[in-house]
Amino acid sequence: MMSALLQEMSDKGHGCSSAPETERSLLLAVCSAIPKQEKSDRLRLLFEHPVRWQVLFDLAGHHGVQPLLCQALAGVHDAVPPDEMSSLMRSYQINLHKALLLSRELIRIVERLSADDIEVLPHKGLALAEVIYGDIALRQSGDIDLLIRPQDASRIRDAVGELGYTPHLTLSAPEQRAYLKSGYEFAFDGAAGPNLLEVQWAIQPRFYSIDFDMDGLFQRAADVTVAGHPMKTASNEDLFLVLSAHAAKHVWERLIWLCDIARIMGLPSLNWNWIESQAESLGIVRMLRVNMLLANRLLGAAISPAAEKSIREDPAARALVEEVEPLIVSDAVFNVDSLAYFRLMMRLRERGSDRRRFFCRLAFTPGPSEWEAVHLPARLFPLYRLVRLSRLAARFVRG
Numbered sequence: 001m002m003s004a005l006l007q008e009m010s011d012k013g014h015g016c017s018s019a020p021e022t023e024r025s026l027l028l029a030v031c032s033a034i035p036k037q038e039k040s041d042r043l044r045l046l047f048e049h050p051v052r053w054q055v056l057f058d059l060a061g062h063h064g065v066q067p068l069l070c071q072a073l074a075g076v077h078d079a080v081p082p083d084e085m086s087s088l089m090r091s092y093q094i095n096l097h098k099a100l101l102l103s104r105e106l107i108r109i110v111e112r113l114s115a116d117d118i119e120v121l122p123h124k125g126l127a128l129a130e131v132i133y134g135d136i137a138l139r140q141s142g143d144i145d146l147l148i149r150p151q152d153a154s155r156i157r158d159a160v161g162e163l164g165y166t167p168h169l170t171l172s173a174p175e176q177r178a179y180l181k182s183g184y185e186f187a188f189d190g191a192a193g194p195n196l197l198e199v200q201w202a203i204q205p206r207f208y209s210i211d212f213d214m215d216g217l218f219q220r221a222a223d224v225t226v227a228g229h230p231m232k233t234a235s236n237e238d239l240f241l242v243l244s245a246h247a248a249k250h251v252w253e254r255l256i257w258l259c260d261i262a263r264i265m266g267l268p269s270l271n272w273n274w275i276e277s278q279a280e281s282l283g284i285v286r287m288l289r290v291n292m293l294l295a296n297r298l299l300g301a302a303i304s305p306a307a308e309k310s311i312r313e314d315p316a317a318r319a320l321v322e323e324v325e326p327l328i329v330s331d332a333v334f335n336v337d338s339l340a341y342f343r344l345m346m347r348l349r350e351r352g353s354d355r356r357r358f359f360c361r362l363a364f365t366p367g368p369s370e371w372e373a374v375h376l377p378a379r380l381f382p383l384y385r386l387v388r389l390s391r392l393a394a395r396f397v398r399g
Contacts, residue, residue, distance in 0.1 A: 022049045023056045024329045030072040031065055031255055033262040033301045040075050053084040063329065064140040064256035066091050071138060098141040101192060102126055103227035106144050110231055112159055119218060121147040123200065126226050127233040132263045136227065140256065143196050149214060150180050150201035157186065165190050165197055174378040175371050182206045182365045203242055207361035209354055210245050210282055237275050240264045244291040245284060248348055251334040252294060252324060261291050262301035272306050283354040289317035290348065298328060320347060339396055363389050
């Protein structure tokens with residue numbers, strides 16, 4: 001039932017009310033995977049109702065779809081007040097300038113690492129914008145994400161340090177060794193802002209128990225051109241799996257993640273047999289089904305016949321969609337420290353073994369917060385598992 005999730009909505013001061021219906025419908029129409037003319041017609045119908053423009057713009061900004069909103073409204077500009085259209089165009093230009101800045105930095109970083117024979121895959125962000133939207137300006141820019149091999153982490157830290165990037169998190173040698181096993185990314189601060197660069201040797205923290213084959217991701221990598229510079233990124237099939245896991249991890253808090261998935265679902269050359277086989281190996285078949293159903297129901301993305309048959313065999317996936325859908329395109333923020341969140345993550349896994357592994361890793365995988373709370377010498381590092389368990393239990397009791 002939906003009520004359990006809504007009751008566990010953030011107890012840190014976030015609201016849980018839905019966005020106004022007109023603005024919500026406009027945003028879904030803007031992001032929908034339907035033909036351009038049909039989208040314009042739908043928008044014009046919605047414009048017959050009063051629109052609170054600032055509410056719409058704020059909602060689009062939160063969901064990372066302001067550029068898509070600008071592109072869609074430009075096609076029906078005569079229905080938008082001139083001042084509001086000018087405001088939206090300014091936001092679009094700001095995002096474009098940031099995308100160009102990040103492109104320049106991405107190229108500089110990739111070239112520097114290539115000089116040391118370090119292979120990286122630009123991930124999400126700019127590369128994803130090029131692959132899915134064909135334009136770096138059509139995806140709201142945030143930071144630079146690179147997939148790396150774990151054995152290259154130290155060399156990459158030194159190389160980007162020469163470019164002016166400093167680690168956001170300071171770890172001792174024992175902590176860094178442990179973090180390479182339990183964590184998944186290092187963030188670096190740059191001249192243009194904090195956490196500007198993130199290098200990831202795994203797709204998610206270890207406790208989520210979705211163990212992507214990073215070597216396989218590199219072997220299957222596809223070509224992409226970012227701001228005229230050729231580089232590699234994950235294949236479309238790998239992207240679909242990775243983005244589905246990422247969206248589920250964040251409880252589909254931002255609509256842009258479903259937009260990405262909907263557009264990948266529409267690619268004609270996608271190898272669905274391989275995707276299903278890989279999802280079964282990773283234990284995330286249900287997670288993919290929920291993503292596809294959400295993209296279909298909210299954005300009109302077509303589900304392939306093979307995937308539709310798989311979904312019919314899993315009524316639990318449809319039940320989860322009924323719970324999650326009301327949270328999307330609203331000002332609700334799910335509390336990721338709540339018991340409801342961890343129960344949801346377990347329910348998204350179809351195999352009991354994966355659920356048990358998730359629970360055990362969650363309970364006994366320490367990280368930076370444990371190392372900061374209690375300082376132990378290197379020889380006592382195994383005791384951090386007990387620190388983790390006790391802190392997690394205390395958190396749940398408080399919750």
